[in-house]
Amino acid sequence: MLKRPTATGSLEEDIVQRAYSITSSPNRDHIELTIKCEKPYGYIRPGANKADGFAAYFFEQIKIGDKLQVKLNPNKDHFLSRIAGMEKNIAYWSGANGAESARGLIQYMEDTKDPEFNVTLFYSNPRLYASEVQHNNTVNIIYYDWLINRAKNMENLKVVFTFTREKELEVFSDHPRIIFRSGRFFSNPDGREERTLKISQGK
Numbered sequence: 001m002l003k004r005p006t007a008t009g010s011l012e013e014d015i016v017q018r019a020y021s022i023t024s025s026p027n028r029d030h031i032e033l034t035i036k037c038e039k040p041y042g043y044i045r046p047g048a049n050k051a052d053g054f055a056a057y058f059f060e061q062i063k064i065g066d067k068l069q070v071k072l073n074p075n076k077d078h079f080l081s082r083i084a085g086m087e088k089n090i091a092y093w094s095g096a097n098g099a100e101s102a103r104g105l106i107q108y109m110e111d112t113k114d115p116e117f118n119v120t121l122f123y124s125n126p127r128l129y130a131s132e133v134q135h136n137n138t139v140n141i142i143y144y145d146w147l148i149n150r151a152k153n154m155e156n157l158k159v160v161f162t163f164t165r166e167k168e169l170e171v172f173s174d175h176p177r178i179i180f181r182s183g184r185f186f187s188n189p190d191g192r193e194e195r196t197l198k199i200s201q202g203k
Contacts, residue, residue, distance in 0.1 A: 004057050005042065007049035013023075018054060021100040025107035034100050036142065057129070080167045088114075099142055106144045106150055106157060120158045123147065151177045 002016045006165050024032035039053030041060060041161070051057070094102045102121055109117050139145075151159045158177040163169065166182040173180060 001047045002054070002057055003022065003061065004051040004053070005044070006152070007044050008050070012050060015055060016058075021098075021104075023100040023103050025104055025111050027108060027111040027136045034142065035104045036097050038097075088118065090117075090119045091122065092119055096125045097142060099123060103143055103146070106147075106154075109154065110150075115156070118156045119146070120160065122162060124164060126163065128161075128163050128166060128169065128171060148173075148178055151175070160190065 001013050003011045003013045004055060005011055011105075020033045022031055024030065033053050035058065037055040037059060039051075041053075041056040043051055043056070045052045055102065060097065072189045090105075092102055092105065101124050102123070105119065123141075127140065129138065129140060145161050151157050152175060155177075158179070160179045160181060161183045162183075164184045169180050169182045171180055
């Protein structure tokens with residue numbers, strides 16, 4: 001049961017269900033999830049006059065030792081079942097808060113230690129930094145430090161950070177497996193035309 005406020009100042013208590021991608025390798029003993037606090041505590045949705053956020057209230061009310069009911073989606077296989085044993089060279093494109101499965105894949109690479117397994121992760125976020133006023137200009141990228149550390153230590157992993165709303169980037173990397181790109185598109189090798197990854201496939 002999760003308690004959330006209404007515009008009148010009262011609290012609503014209800015059972016809440018959420019679907020999450022597994023963040024960890026299926027070879028490991030513990031299942032990891034990543035839950036981003038997407039809305040602030042006390043946020044009231046206009047029109048409904050009640051809170052529709054989940055994470056802020058979940059983090060406030062959950063504590064070590066509490067039990068949650070968890071079930072797998074019977075209609076979906078873990079995405080790694082489509083990769084393991086089939087593909088060795090993978091280009092993986094992930095949005096801002098959709099990198100959970102990518103993290104599971106990287107952990108799986110660590111577990112299997114297959115030298116022929118190569119992954120290039122294109123990790124797209126709107127901006128590198130969060131609001132200077134609210135977040136003290138901190139990096140606002142899920143797994144940012146973790147990914148940089150893994151790319152430096154895993155020769156079969158390359159991470160390309162792309163920032164769609166940044167015109168210029170003041171950050172750079174001199175490591176061959178860590179790349180920073182600004183803007184929404186990639187240029188042709190001759191630099192004359194910008195294309196999305198989908199359009200430039202096979203070109």
